[in-house]
Amino acid sequence: MIEPLPTIAGGQVKVPTDPGLGNSLDPDAVERYRVSDDYRVQTPRHRLTFHTGTAGNRTYGNMLKIREDYRRNRNTPVQPNVLSDDGTAEFDDVWMRAWKTRI
Structure with a gap:
């Protein structure tokens, strides 16, 4: 869902020096996984x-x-x-x- 994927080395992610996290959302993935506003997870009663x-x-x-x-x-x-x-x-x-x- 994000591009580019963060690089993980030694269990750590390098923090960018520029503002933000250095990633952007993939709009196609966001649309693919979108659920309606009234969606509720069905849990056993x-x-x-x-x-x-x-x-x-x-x-x-x-x-x-x-x-x-x-x-x-x-x-x-x-x-x-x-x-x-x-x-x-x-x-x-x-x-x-x-x-x-x-x-």
């Missing part, structure tokens, strides 16, 4: 259910919600159960709700 002792079971759709819950309530989840997306409507329904807030 998992439902994360934890037994929290006295608080019972809690189901989350993402790790951020677990962190928020722990910081707010000081509940440390234990005994994780991770359920991968099986393509069912039931999984989709629970995952969508758990993504927004713990259930």
Whole structure:
């Protein structure tokens, strides 16, 4: 994607003395690898259910919600159960709700 390729010697790249990095983008390569502005990487979906002792079971759709819950309530989840997306409507329904807030 850049021209010319930097020369690497002894695990180091020589820093140019002129302004910039001394390379330019290959516009054909940029166009070839361009993605749409609304492109999102598809990652596997998992439902994360934890037994929290006295608080019972809690189901989350993402790790951020677990962190928020722990910081707010000081509940440390234990005994994780991770359920991968099986393509069912039931999984989709629970995952969508758990993504927004713990259930």
